[in-house]
Amino acid sequence: MKKRVTKIGVLTSGGDAPGMNACIRAVVRTGIYHGMDVFGIMRGYTGMVENDIFKMESRSVANIIQRGGTVLKTSRCKDFFTPEGRKKAYENLTGLGINGLVIIGGDGSFRGAQTFSNEYDIPCIGLPGTIDKDIAGTDFTIGFDTAVNTAVEAIDKIRDTADAHDRLFIIEVMGRDAGYIALHSGISTGAENILIPERKTDIEEIIKQLAEKERRHKLVNLIVVAEGDEFGGADYVAKIIKERLPMQEVRVCILGHIQRGGSPSCFDRLIASRMGYSAVECFMEGRYNVFVGMVNNRMHFTPLNEAVKKKQRISEEWMKIVKILAS
Numbered sequence: 001m002k003k004r005v006t007k008i009g010v011l012t013s014g015g016d017a018p019g020m021n022a023c024i025r026a027v028v029r030t031g032i033y034h035g036m037d038v039f040g041i042m043r044g045y046t047g048m049v050e051n052d053i054f055k056m057e058s059r060s061v062a063n064i065i066q067r068g069g070t071v072l073k074t075s076r077c078k079d080f081f082t083p084e085g086r087k088k089a090y091e092n093l094t095g096l097g098i099n100g101l102v103i104i105g106g107d108g109s110f111r112g113a114q115t116f117s118n119e120y121d122i123p124c125i126g127l128p129g130t131i132d133k134d135i136a137g138t139d140f141t142i143g144f145d146t147a148v149n150t151a152v153e154a155i156d157k158i159r160d161t162a163d164a165h166d167r168l169f170i171i172e173v174m175g176r177d178a179g180y181i182a183l184h185s186g187i188s189t190g191a192e193n194i195l196i197p198e199r200k201t202d203i204e205e206i207i208k209q210l211a212e213k214e215r216r217h218k219l220v221n222l223i224v225v226a227e228g229d230e231f232g233g234a235d236y237v238a239k240i241i242k243e244r245l246p247m248q249e250v251r252v253c254i255l256g257h258i259q260r261g262g263s264p265s266c267f268d269r270l271i272a273s274r275m276g277y278s279a280v281e282c283f284m285e286g287r288y289n290v291f292v293g294m295v296n297n298r299m300h301f302t303p304l305n306e307a308v309k310k311k312q313r314i315s316e317e318w319m320k321i322v323k324i325l326a327s
């Protein structure tokens with residue numbers, strides 16, 4: 001018989017993502033609705049190891065649904081990846097009677113949760129909170145929609161300047177290992193080329209296209225580059241193009257961390273609320289050690305052990321769309 005979960009801890013881990021607060025709010029309020037005690041764990045796994053944990057009430061999450069960042073703060077905790085760190089964390093949790101954990105974070109955070117749940121008898125539920133959308137088993141992650149919209153707004157503005165000056169702009173968006181922000185924002189702003197970590201780039205082909213456009217006096221071009229593309233970001237791509245096409249007026253714009261902040265979009269608030277609610281329902285139903293995603297607008301549950309092994313795959317059709325629409 002599975003032990004009933006009565007006291008839950010909630011934490012946010014890894015890079016912050018808009019909508020994390022909406023998700024915390026949903027976990028806290030659904031937990032309280034079911035008569036559970038809910039504890040906030042500060043700075044991700046760091047708070048678990050250092051016993052920085054406090055009891056939350058319904059009012060603790062008032063007026064946060066619209067705020068970016070995370071009221072619980074976040075970190076990437078190295079200690080938790082050692083057996084000693086996890087032992088300390090377990091002792092701190094059991095000291096407070098916490099017998100269930102909700103982890104809002106990316107794949108690194110789920111890896112921590114998976115190891116912890118394999119070693120100790122505290123069930124974990126993972127919720128995808130990352131702007132990168134690089135987790136398999138869910139169509140969307142909390143924060144992705146807001147981040148992409150931030151990028152689109154910025155790129156639209158850059159296009160005005162590109163157009164006014166007849167320039168080539170190379171815009172770098174976030175995505176160390178994943179190209180989703182680049183792909184979604186690039187397609188949505190009509191970028192001519194999109195460079196992502198998941199695909200090799202034919203730089204010769206890009207130079208050929210640009211040279212041909214130069215010949216036709218089409219000098220306004222946008223190239224969107226994910227920071228983790230094979231060249232290591234926009235600066236290097238710009239350097240190659242400048243060397244090969246000295247007539248091009250090339251400018252680089254690195255969007256950086258503005259993509260992580262800001263008020264979450266309606267979509268992110270909605271999925272964050274549904275996922276947070278669903279995490280607590282998992283405890284109620286005895287569905288333990290899963291990652292809660294959303295597939296075809298329905299909740300989708302993947303065992304944590306499986307979730308950490310899989311990656312989302314970029315479809316070939318999307319790459320084809322980029323090519324056809326940019327021609």
Ligand code: F6P
Nearest residue numbers: 015016130131132174175176177
């Ligand atoms: O949240 C994921 C991510 O946005 C990556 O795309 C990026 O490389 C990374 O965070 C940078 O995070 P930080 O500056 O916090 O180390």
